[in-house]
Amino acid sequence: MKTGIFGGTFDPIHIGHIISVLEVKLKFGLDRVIFIPARQSPHKTLKPSDDDDRVEMLRKATAGYEGIGLDTVELQREGRSFTYDTAVYLKEKYPEDELYFLMGTDQYESFESWYRHEDLLEMMKFIVMMRHSDDVDIANPFIRADQLVVEISSTLVRARIGQGLPYRHFLDASVYEYIKENALYETQSST
Ligand code: ATP
Numbered sequence: 001m002k003t004g005i006f007g008g009t010f011d012p013i014h015i016g017h018i019i020s021v022l023e024v025k026l027k028f029g030l031d032r033v034i035f036i037p038a039r040q041s042p043h044k045t046l047k048p049s050d051d052d053d054r055v056e057m058l059r060k061a062t063a064g065y066e067g068i069g070l071d072t073v074e075l076q077r078e079g080r081s082f083t084y085d086t087a088v089y090l091k092e093k094y095p096e097d098e099l100y101f102l103m104g105t106d107q108y109e110s111f112e113s114w115y116r117h118e119d120l121l122e123m124m125k126f127i128v129m130m131r132h133s134d135d136v137d138i139a140n141p142f143i144r145a146d147q148l149v150v151e152i153s154s155t156l157v158r159a160r161i162g163q164g165l166p167y168r169h170f171l172d173a174s175v176y177e178y179i180k181e182n183a184l185y186e187t188q189s190s191t
Contacts, residue, residue, distance in 0.1 A: 003097040004033035005090060005124070007074070007083060009040065009154065010054050012179060013061045014170045016152035020129045023147040024102055025067065028127065032067040033102065034090075038074050038081050049184045051075050060174035084116040087123045099124040100143075104131045108142065161185040 006021055013035075025033050037054055049057075055072060062068045073089055074081040083101070090099060101124045103111075108128045111117055120126075121141060128138050129145040131153075138144040152170050160167035162185065168176045179185065 061172040
């Protein structure tokens with residue numbers, strides 16, 4: 001099996017995530033893609049949603065897509081979550097699978113600072129997804145996705161909510177409803 005791994009904070013999950021992952025799944029013939037929410041990063045400008053909210057939104061947004069799964073392993077682990085630890089876990093869990101780690105160009109550009117990044121390159125293949133229409137050079141052994149590009153970020157979604165501007169079109173309808181019902185991202189945090 002070809003298994004894709006997609007990590008992120010998903011705060012919140014938006015259609016940029018869904019479209020790029022589904023397009024990459026199709027293009028590279030991945031049998032499944034597993035979303036892995038990371039622990040919350042402390043430096044957000046708007047009130048961050050908690051782990052349960054992020055997982056619930058992920059569940060809603062990915063429900064009904066064939067071959068799309070969710071694994072909360074990083075939320076269960078104490079301390080900082082390193083992709084390396086997750087890769088060790090996944091190789092043990094799916095010993096027969098070819099693992100493809102999906103990441104956006106922003107992650108690709110910081111990859112050399114990742115813990116044990118050279119080992120990571122031996123453990124999985126890496127597919128880099130474009131986030132902007134302007135070109136980014138992708139070096140070997142990374143695989144360039146060249147998928148349909150959607151320039152939406154969670155930062156943009158949170159900013160729009162904070163400013164009281166339209167954001168519904170950036171989200172799966174179920175996620176939009178969830179954010180409204182729970183009044184997420186509306187208040188500025190003091191940090
Ligand atoms: P934030 O704006 O809070 O930094 P984000 O929109 O970048 O969030 P993350 O949850 O941090 O979302 O991203 C998870 C992964 O998805 C990362 O590898 C990121 O590069 C990628 N990604 C996010 N948005 C897009 C998009 N619109 N197109 C392609 N990849 C994306």
